Amino acid sequence: MGRENIENWHVKKCAKACDGCEEEFQHKQELYSCLFFEDGEYQRQDFCKNCRKKEASALSSWKTVFMVPPPPAEEVVQKENAESLLRKLMAKENEEDLNAIFILMVMLERKKIFVERDTQKAEDGRKLRIYEHKKTGESFVVIDPELKLDQLEHVQEEVVVLLGGKPRNTEPEVEVSADPEIAD
Numbered sequence: 001m002g003r004e005n006i007e008n009w010h011v012k013k014c015a016k017a018c019d020g021c022e023e024e025f026q027h028k029q030e031l032y033s034c035l036f037f038e039d040g041e042y043q044r045q046d047f048c049k050n051c052r053k054k055e056a057s058a059l060s061s062w063k064t065v066f067m068v069p070p071p072p073a074e075e076v077v078q079k080e081n082a083e084s085l086l087r088k089l090m091a092k093e094n095e096e097d098l099n100a101i102f103i104l105m106v107m108l109e110r111k112k113i114f115v116e117r118d119t120q121k122a123e124d125g126r127k128l129r130i131y132e133h134k135k136t137g138e139s140f141v142v143i144d145p146e147l148k149l150d151q152l153e154h155v156q157e158e159v160v161v162l163l164g165g166k167p168r169n170t171e172p173e174v175e176v177s178a179d180p181e182i183a184d
């Protein structure tokens with residue numbers, strides 16, 4: 001299955017209730033999120049202010065705000081955008097997509113859809129960046145491929161092509177052997 005490496009990047013949803021007192025979080029409530037590395041995988045726990053404790057074993061911890069997740073998107077055919085592509089690539093868990101995943105994440109961070117919470121070093125020495133989705137509170141762990149500038153341009157082009165799979169302008173750029181008499 002080749003799942004050895006894939007624990008490095010992950011999406012963890014924000015809990016609906018405090019992992020300490022089990023009280024449900026309210027919309028816009030301040031909470032404290034911790035990320036642990038246990039049994040070979042990332043575990044996220046979310047605590048209210050009262051239950052927050054100094055988690056010495058936590059890999060990362062940050063303060064955030066609970067947002068009631070938006071209702072599931074209606075069955076509208078959505079255009080591929082940077083976020084949907086990011087989720088798709090992360091779900092595929094292919095090592096080859098790492099660069100594209102990272103570039104998409106940087107794009108989305110610039111758009112203020114994600115905020116970076118922390119950076120960590122993985123056991124294999126790679127740099128991990130922990131991002132949080134501002135609307136849903138999910139945390140995304142992605143590997144920073146530490147691209148060099150020339151690689152960066154190349155990957156950016158790749159991503160643009162991926163995003164351009166469904167071009168906005170659907171008008172085909174084909175030459176129409178137009179008969180000038182018919183054109184009105």
Ligand SMILES: [Zn+2]
Nearest residue numbers: 018021048051
């Ligand atoms: Zn609590």
